[in-house]
Amino acid sequence: MNGRFILLLTALAVAMGGCSHISNPIEGNAIIDWIDFVKLDGKTYVGLYHQVIKDPDLVTDQVVGTVKFKLDGVVTNPHYRPKNGDAAYLAEGTRLYGVEGFGPDEVIAARDEGKIGGFRLYAEETFSKTIPQRYPDMPKQQVERIRLFKDRDMQPFRTLTGEEVRRFIALLDGGEDKTVFTPDRTNGDPDVYMMVFCTDGPLAYAYYLEDDGQSVYFHPWHTRVVDDEIRTFLERQDD
Numbered sequence: 001m002n003g004r005f006i007l008l009l010t011a012l013a014v015a016m017g018g019c020s021h022i023s024n025p026i027e028g029n030a031i032i033d034w035i036d037f038v039k040l041d042g043k044t045y046v047g048l049y050h051q052v053i054k055d056p057d058l059v060t061d062q063v064v065g066t067v068k069f070k071l072d073g074v075v076t077n078p079h080y081r082p083k084n085g086d087a088a089y090l091a092e093g094t095r096l097y098g099v100e101g102f103g104p105d106e107v108i109a110a111r112d113e114g115k116i117g118g119f120r121l122y123a124e125e126t127f128s129k130t131i132p133q134r135y136p137d138m139p140k141q142q143v144e145r146i147r148l149f150k151d152r153d154m155q156p157f158r159t160l161t162g163e164e165v166r167r168f169i170a171l172l173d174g175g176e177d178k179t180v181f182t183p184d185r186t187n188g189d190p191d192v193y194m195m196v197f198c199t200d201g202p203l204a205y206a207y208y209l210e211d212d213g214q215s216v217y218f219h220p221w222h223t224r225v226v227d228d229e230i231r232t233f234l235e236r237q238d239d
């Protein structure tokens with residue numbers, strides 16, 4: 001009798017532990033490095049790291065969703081399954097907007113003053129695979145102008161058009177790829193620039209360019225060192 005009673009208590013304890021896990025699935029012991037995503041209406045949208053909005057006016061006033069729960073720093077259960085309204089890094093209450101030229105099931109935007117154009121862009125997971133990400137895949141023939149930004153600046157210090165665009169891209173394409181490369185930090189960290197390539201579409205393509213004083217380089221795949229002539233485009237011009 002006592003043995004049966006102990007067995008029942010053990011089974012009850014296991015069942016209660018299981019219920020606790022089900023009712024509170026966010027807790028665990030893992031430190032999770034989330035990808036940047038948001039989930040809406042059963043769809044997962046992933047952050048676009050190499051795209052910015054070409055013109056903030058192309059983000060519509062249509063609110064397509066609102067973030068209800070931020071996972072980063074809260075969810076420690078590696079088996080947690082994201083729900084509608086969950087986001088990895090966006091704060092709770094963040095509104096998500098439509099973008100002209102795309103359906104709400106393709107590309108959406110969230111306000112972010114730390115991003116060029118003032119918005120962080122997300123694409124539905126499957127649709128994101130149709131958007132070129134790396135520099136070699138960018139539609140270079142469609143580039144109309146290139147905006148150059150100093151790292152962390154939200155306004156460009158120079159905009160290239162016409163023949164300048166063609167020459168700038170030619171310099172990037174004509175660089176030398178290095179499988180092994182170490183920046184020269186003799187005089188401190190390299191100067192960092194953001195190159196934003198604008199086409200006739202609503203999304204622009206954004207890539208970093210760095211100058212360590214000895215070499216100017218970027219990362220289309222491996223590190224590529226480009227001709228020093230490109231520094232002539234990195235000089236601020238007076239209006």
